[in-house]
Amino acid sequence: MGQHLTESPVAPAPKAPLAGLGRYLPARAKVGRQLPGMARTLGISLASMAVFLLLWQMSASYLYGVEASARIERTVREQGPEAGAQMEACIASGDVSCKPNTLPFPSEVLHAAGLLLADHREISAKKAEFNTETAELNVVRAEQGLDPIVYTGRPSFVDQIGTSLKTVAVGFLISLLIAVPIGIIIGLNDTLRIAFNWMIQVFKPVSPVVWLLLVFMIVKTLTLGSDSDTSFLISCISVGLCSMWATLVNTSLGVSSINKDYLNVARVLNLGIGKKIFKVILPSAIPVIFTGMRITVSVAWMVLIAIELLAQSPGLGSFVWEEFQNGGSDSNAKIIVAMFVIGLVGFLLDRIMFWVQQRVSFEKAVG
Amino acid sequence: MLTPPVNLRDVVLDFRDLTKVYPTPTGEYVVLENLQLQIKKEEFVSIIGHSGCGKTTLLTMIAGLNDISRGEILLNEFPITGPGPDRGVIFQSPSLFPWMTAFENMMLGVDQVFPHGTRRQREDIVKYYLDKVGLSQWMHRRANELSQGMQQRVGIARAFALKPKILLLDEPFGMLDSLTRAELQDVLLEVWDKEKITAIQITHDVDEAIFLADRVIMMTSGPRAQIGDILEIGFERPRVRKEILHHPDYYRYREHLIGFLEH
Numbered sequence: 001m002g003q004h005l006t007e008s009p010v011a012p013a014p015k016a017p018l019a020g021l022g023r024y025l026p027a028r029a030k031v032g033r034q035l036p037g038m039a040r041t042l043g044i045s046l047a048s049m050a051v052f053l054l055l056w057q058m059s060a061s062y063l064y065g066v067e068a069s070a071r072i073e074r075t076v077r078e079q080g081p082e083a084g085a086q087m088e089a090c091i092a093s094g095d096v097s098c099k100p101n102t103l104p105f106p107s108e109v110l111h112a113a114g115l116l117l118a119d120h121r122e123i124s125a126k127k128a129e130f131n132t133e134t135a136e137l138n139v140v141r142a143e144q145g146l147d148p149i150v151y152t153g154r155p156s157f158v159d160q161i162g163t164s165l166k167t168v169a170v171g172f173l174i175s176l177l178i179a180v181p182i183g184i185i186i187g188l189n190d191t192l193r194i195a196f197n198w199m200i201q202v203f204k205p206v207s208p209v210v211w212l213l214l215v216f217m218i219v220k221t222l223t224l225g226s227d228s229d230t231s232f233l234i235s236c237i238s239v240g241l242c243s244m245w246a247t248l249v250n251t252s253l254g255v256s257s258i259n260k261d262y263l264n265v266a267r268v269l270n271l272g273i274g275k276k277i278f279k280v281i282l283p284s285a286i287p288v289i290f291t292g293m294r295i296t297v298s299v300a301w302m303v304l305i306a307i308e309l310l311a312q313s314p315g316l317g318s319f320v321w322e323e324f325q326n327g328g329s330d331s332n333a334k335i336i337v338a339m340f341v342i343g344l345v346g347f348l349l350d351r352i353m354f355w356v357q358q359r360v361s362f363e364k365a366v367g
Numbered sequence: 368m369l370t371p372p373v374n375l376r377d378v379v380l381d382f383r384d385l386t387k388v389y390p391t392p393t394g395e396y397v398v399l400e401n402l403q404l405q406i407k408k409e410e411f412v413s414i415i416g417h418s419g420c421g422k423t424t425l426l427t428m429i430a431g432l433n434d435i436s437r438g439e440i441l442l443n444e445f446p447i448t449g450p451g452p453d454r455g456v457i458f459q460s461p462s463l464f465p466w467m468t469a470f471e472n473m474m475l476g477v478d479q480v481f482p483h484g485t486r487r488q489r490e491d492i493v494k495y496y497l498d499k500v501g502l503s504q505w506m507h508r509r510a511n512e513l514s515q516g517m518q519q520r521v522g523i524a525r526a527f528a529l530k531p532k533i534l535l536l537d538e539p540f541g542m543l544d545s546l547t548r549a550e551l552q553d554v555l556l557e558v559w560d561k562e563k564i565t566a567i568q569i570t571h572d573v574d575e576a577i578f579l580a581d582r583v584i585m586m587t588s589g590p591r592a593q594i595g596d597i598l599e600i601g602f603e604r605p606r607v608r609k610e611i612l613h614h615p616d617y618y619r620y621r622e623h624l625i626g627f628l629e630h
Contacts, residue, residue: 261458261460261462262462262464264430264432264450264456264458264462265456265458265462265464267431267432267450268430268431268432268450268451268452268454268455268456269452269475269476269479269480269529270450270451270452270479271475271479275475279464279475280464283464283466283467284464284466286466361466362465362466362509362511
């Protein structure tokens with residue numbers, strides 16, 4: 001199938017264990033191999049986490065030192081040695097007003113996570129209270145044909161995660177609705193595949209930011225005159241457009257590279273076009289399509305943050321941006337909390353896709 | 368003419384000046400040239416020959432999966448123009464859809480061929496043939512959970528269940544180990560003895576050809592392959608493997624075929 005000019009298939013990566021590294025490790029490392037698999041994996045993971053935390057702690061304390069001495073020097077230069085000594089004492093006391101602003105320590109991040117959770121509980125309580133207070137009034141308003149009053153206070157961090165998930169879910173659906181049908185059509189037809197190929201090659205590498213601007217131009221014009229909030233629409237369409245390419249390429253590849261024996265059976269049985277597509281071609285392409293969809297989900301989640309940040313639509317992206325802008329004493333720590341949450345949610349989304357893939361596919365996927 | 372005279376009314380499949388040409392950059396490559404052959408009703412024919420002699424090309428042309436360059440193939444006096452379920456094919460690889468169960472794989476074909484029957488009737492057809500090939504217990508297993516041999520049993524059951532006018536077997540046991548192969552030959556013969564569907568089988572295996580066929584057609588090596596010789600196998604049906612192996616004619620047939628293939 002030399003015609004298939006689109007990007008090389010995103011095949012499941014071969015399992016490449018680090019076994020090859022074994023011979024570079026001291027002989028004692030062999031003890032690890034005798035442990036049962038699970039315990040070994042867990043042990044290695046915990047150990048590497050400890051190393052990671054240690055490196056983080058060391059980097060943070062180095063950067064803290066650099067920032068602190070620079071601040072003291074500047075104070076000495078500008079306000080004299082006395083003020084410098086005061087600054088040094090202030091920093092040593094850990095006071096918020098003169099805290100060096102740099103990479104936060106792991107402990108600070110943990111503390112910030114606690115703060116964010118406490119904040120969430122507080123806001124949820126307020127929201128619940130608000131809802132009970134307005135419940136009666138809303139019933140009356142509904143009878144009068146008015147919109148109910150809703151809580152419009154500041155969203156908590158957890159609410160922001162929910163908003164982001166919603167955006168990514170809608171964006172993912174949009175990408176599937178575009179990529180899977182087009183992928184099937186161009187997979188079935190050589191001429192259309194060539195016709196679409198340049199488009200895929202040119203648009204696939206375009207940055208999420210540019211997609212956002214393009215979607216913004218179009219949506220802005222289409223919604224002229226309406227005063228509804230378009231930022232959600234803009235960000236989920238952009239997420240869909242950025243992330244759909246892997247699904248598109250894999251769908252067309254999966255469809256076009258179907259086993260010829262299957263097609264021969266379909267021809268001998270005189271299957272109609274509908275049965276041929278839904279009973280033969282699609283099921284055979286499902287493993288490859290799902291590999292593409294898994295990539296789409298992770299790309300969608302990755303670009304979402306950047307897009308939310310620019311589109312000013314609520315979510316984790318705007319949370320990170322606001323924290324960076326307001327520069328509070330614990331802002332850096334909160335940004336790192338967001339980073340871990342983004343990573344963990346992305347990991348979970350991938351696991352979910354993997355699980356679904358296992359359910360629907362006749363081949364075993366590579367995790 | 369090597370073909371014995373046959374009553375035209377009994378002819379199911381009639382090859383007339385059949386020629387297959389593949390275009391290549393250096394000119395035409397003639398695989399088969401002016402092939403003449405008639406196959407009678409309820410006859411089991413084996414086609415044997417060296418690799419590349421155009422056996423499979425011949426079979427795919429009958430199946431309608433491969434275009435005919437010149438001449439024609441008449442099936443019950445109508446020329447073949449494309450594939451259809453009136454010609455059941457048992458492929459070399461089992462060609463079941465791995466995402467469906469054995470039962471579903473067969474239903475896909477049966478639904479297609481008997482659209483007017485009730486669902487119950489169609490299910491009964493599928494169950495009957497799965498039982499015939501010894502897979503009643505396994506019919507709700509997905510195809511990729513079955514062994515190669517079992518998958519090919521489903522392939523046999525599927526081909527018979529569609530009640531084709533003619534059965535085409537493309538080295539159906541070529542990928543199996545010899546024990547499984549013998550087992551499946553028995554299964555095939557058992558079903559075939561009941562249904563008597565005119566069958567054309569391609570094989571590399573001399574013993575298989577003798578055991579299964581009424582007539583063995585030997586093809587000369589390509590290009591421009593021709594029918595080199597035809598051997599009538601006179602064993603009574605139903606055939607029992609043991610009896611045939613001890614039959615005095617068996618080694619005569621065998622020598623005849625091997626003698627042809629070695630030249």
